[in-house]
Amino acid sequence: MSDIKWLPREFGVKDHHLWGEDIFSKEAPGVIFEKKPIIDPQGNAVEGLYSAWVTLNNPNQYNSYTTEMVKAVIAGFHRASADTSVVACVFTAVGDRAFCTGGNTKEYAEYYARRPNEYGIYMDLFNAMVDAILTCKKPTICRVNGMRVGGGQEIGMATDLTVSSDLAIFGQAGARHGSAPDGGSTDFLPWMLPMEQAMWNSVSCELWSAYKMSRLGLITKCVPVLKENGEWICNPLVITDKYLDGGQLVYGEFKAGDEAKAAKDKIKSMSADFERLDKEIDNILWTFTNLFPGCVIKTIEGIRLKKKFYWDQAKVINRHWLAANMNGEAFLGFNAFNTKKLTGRDTIDFIEFRRRQVNGDAFDDEFMAAVLAKPKK
Numbered sequence: 001m002s003d004i005k006w007l008p009r010e011f012g013v014k015d016h017h018l019w020g021e022d023i024f025s026k027e028a029p030g031v032i033f034e035k036k037p038i039i040d041p042q043g044n045a046v047e048g049l050y051s052a053w054v055t056l057n058n059p060n061q062y063n064s065y066t067t068e069m070v071k072a073v074i075a076g077f078h079r080a081s082a083d084t085s086v087v088a089c090v091f092t093a094v095g096d097r098a099f100c101t102g103g104n105t106k107e108y109a110e111y112y113a114r115r116p117n118e119y120g121i122y123m124d125l126f127n128a129m130v131d132a133i134l135t136c137k138k139p140t141i142c143r144v145n146g147m148r149v150g151g152g153q154e155i156g157m158a159t160d161l162t163v164s165s166d167l168a169i170f171g172q173a174g175a176r177h178g179s180a181p182d183g184g185s186t187d188f189l190p191w192m193l194p195m196e197q198a199m200w201n202s203v204s205c206e207l208w209s210a211y212k213m214s215r216l217g218l219i220t221k222c223v224p225v226l227k228e229n230g231e232w233i234c235n236p237l238v239i240t241d242k243y244l245d246g247g248q249l250v251y252g253e254f255k256a257g258d259e260a261k262a263a264k265d266k267i268k269s270m271s272a273d274f275e276r277l278d279k280e281i282d283n284i285l286w287t288f289t290n291l292f293p294g295c296v297i298k299t300i301e302g303i304r305l306k307k308k309f310y311w312d313q314a315k316v317i318n319r320h321w322l323a324a325n326m327n328g329e330a331f332l333g334f335n336a337f338n339t340k341k342l343t344g345r346d347t348i349d350f351i352e353f354r355r356r357q358v359n360g361d362a363f364d365d366e367f368m369a370a371v372l373a374k375p376k377k
């Protein structure tokens with residue numbers, strides 16, 4: 001015989017998906033999974049080739065992820081990874097206020113605080129979510145539609161590329177609200193920002209503008225989303241028309257005083273239009289579409305290896321510290337934030353906390369009551 005047609009073979013295409021469609025939901029809080037056709041530069045849909053969109057849908061709580069949403073994000077990236085018609089995966093969220101502000105602080109305060117073992121199990125899911133993004137066999141793009149804060153910054157940085165609305169802000173919240181940015185930021189930030197900037201950004205909980213993050217190289221690009229008299233305008237809250245003032249770099253810094261107030265009022269009176277953001281996403285998708293898929297993912301995973309180096313080691317032990325911390329600083333910090341409408345204050349009294357530590361006070365309920373604000377009468 002001169003051919004190998006005689007070899008027994010199985011035909012058809014296998015289904016490698018782990019989860020069915022029912023893990024996704026269009027109801028908030030939930031995660032939407034969609035496939036959208038690849039668009040060529042002339043605006044035509046390319047038949048049979050798609051981008052997969054994983055969309056966080058919890059806008060009333062700034063697209064923070066609940067436990068159920070974490071599971072659905074894992075499923076979304078796994079689905080995109082295993083679907084051969086998908087060119088790349090876009091990670092975004094509903095609305096124009098936030099991409100994601102991290103773990104759901106209501107759930108953290110009301111359920112996970114003082115339940116460290118439960119939080120440890122939750123962290124196993126959180127780690128699996130970051131792993132699902134970092135191991136997706138398709139390029140991953142974070143489409144930042146608004147603030148990317150706390151765990152939101154962490155899952156965003158786990159993606160391969162970020163393009164952002166210029167209204168977005170980026171940063172951490174952990175040390176202010178009772179956690180450490182150990183869901184990826186302490187591992188990724190020192191690669192993505194100069195070390196000093198990574199240090200200050202992760203500890204101070206300052207939120208930096210998209211222009212500043214673009215200048216520092218944390219994100220690929222930010223684009224205007226506001227139009228005035230038919231013309232695109234840059235975020236009026238941010239300095240974008242000069243680099244230097246008094247010898248200091250000011251490009252990307254926030255305006256202050258009356259200028260800032262006027263800019264905030266202006267933004268409030270306008271609505272965001274993501275046309276340019278989506279055009280950028282289409283351009284990146286089109287570039288990927290016209291490259292060898294195997295070479296693309298090998299190149300990407302070669303870069304991801306370095307991002308994953310510290311994450312893969314630290315995630316194992318961080319999970320245990322984060323769990324234990326739910327009995328201590330996290331209990332206080334997340335409860336303070338969760339009850340801010342009742343008390344009028346979103347953080348604990350840090351000065352009293354430190355004074356009590358100086359005195360060697362036991363970390364008991366009396367200590368906790370002393371540092372938490374009281375409900376307003």
Ligand SMILES: CC(C)(COP(=O)(O)OP(=O)(O)OC[C@H]1O[C@@H](n2cnc3c(N)ncnc32)[C@H](O)[C@@H]1OP(=O)(O)O)[C@@H](O)C(=O)NCCC(=O)NCCSC(=O)C1=CCCCC1=O
Pocket residue numbers: 060061062064101102103104105106126147149150151152173174177179180181182183322337341
């Ligand atoms: C600074 C903020 C991001 C934005 O502040 P501001 O613009 O003043 O808006 P708010 O009034 O605070 O928020 C608007 C409403 O959204 C609710 N909200 C915001 N974020 C969350 C959240 N993460 N979970 C649940 N709900 C949220 C907020 O309560 C408001 O609702 P309301 O009913 O009052 O209108 C600020 O919002 C902020 O600091 N948010 C919390 C950020 C945070 O602490 N995230 C968790 C960090 S920890 C984390 O994510 C971790 C991940 C894995 C590893 C371990 C870990 O800790």
